[in-house]
Amino acid sequence: MTAHPLTDVFEEHRPLLMDVAYRMLGRVADAEDVVQDAWLRWSRADRDEVRAPRAYLVRVTTRLAIDRLRQVRARGEAYVGPWLPEPYVTEFGDTVPDTAERAVLAESVSLAVLVVLETLSPPERAVFVLREAFGYPYAEIAALLDRGEAAVRQLAGRARRHVEERRTRYEADPARRRDLTERFLAAAAGGDLAGLMSLLAPDVRLVGDSGGKAKTPVRVLHTADKVGRFLIGAARKDGPGLTLRYVETNAGLAILALAGDRPDALFQLDVVGGRITTVYIIRNPDKLRSLADR
Structure with missing residues (x-):
């Protein structure tokens, strides 16, 4: 059976729309909802009015993401402990062949940058994402957002x-x-505190996100000694019951810990100058669901 042309066009642009929505929201489920809403708008659109499908779909997705972001912030829900974006599986494959472009896309979806983007207003975030991550000209962004x-x-x-x-x-x-x-x-799983300390920057941070639904530090840990000792202690206590594997999330290698077939924790690192400067641990089960089949 041949797919409908409307579906073909939308599916061609779906990866781009998902990338835009996720960078806007930092939440996979919300981004998926926004892209689904964009599909509904696309399916009802007057074909005579849509001369550039890509521009139309990016405009609709961006505006829907801005609305969703405003709704989330208006609810003002309290979050227990540090907040981190939901892990996002990123596999550029052959669609982004240029090394420089890969680097830009990778940084724009990194946990460190997404945490900072949470502090921007929705319009600022939209402009930053479209300009810095995807290289849209100012004139085109202005048209997409109906602004000067x-x-x-x-x-x-x-x-x-x-x-x-x-x-x-x-x-x-x-x-x-x-x-x-x-x-x-290797150092953490092997209980090698000295080896682990040699990898950590003196001012390393450990940021744990559980949303109050699992055990992680409720405050950011600082210094190599505190971070190293916490990691070694956690590995000794919980490590024997977990299976570890590598996955690519947020354009970087991460460590996924599984309890049976259930994702239990995701570890990802910021690296600067050959040392680990931040250890991110995501244990909120709601944020790990998308990794269940990885």
Whole structure:
């Protein structure tokens, strides 16, 4: 059976729409809902009015994501402990062949950058994502958001300064990140505190996100000594009952810990200058559901 042309066009652009929605929201389920809503708009659209399907779909998705982000913030729900974005499986494959473009896309979806993006207003976040992650011209962003180009440039400048002031430097070399991740896992799982400490920057941070639904530190841990001792203690207590595997999430190698076939925790590292500067641990079960089949 041949697919309907409407479906063919939408499916062609679905990966892009999902990438935009996730960077806007930091939540996989919300991004999927936004893309589904975009499909409903697309299926009802007047074909004579849609001369550029890609532009139309990105515009609809961005506006829906802005609305969803405003709704989430308006609810003002309290979150127990540090908040991290939901892990997002990223496999660029052959669709992004250019190394420089891969680096830009990778940084824009990293946990460190997404945490900073949470502090932007919805319009600032939309402009930053479209401009910095996907390289849209200011004029095109202005058309997508129904704003003047001067206003869009202002939003972009304000968002860029905000992000630059708060984000950490990014180790773009995947080979170096993989090497540090593999050595980190070997040291932690083997109870090698000295080996682990040699990988951690002196001012390393450990950020744990459980949403109050699992055990992680309720505050960010600082210093190599505290982080190293916590990780070794956790590995001794919980490690024997877990199966560990590597997955690629947020454009970086991560360690997925499984209890049976259930995702129990995801570990991902920020690496700068050959040292681990941040250890992220996600244990909120609601955020790990999308990794169940990995």
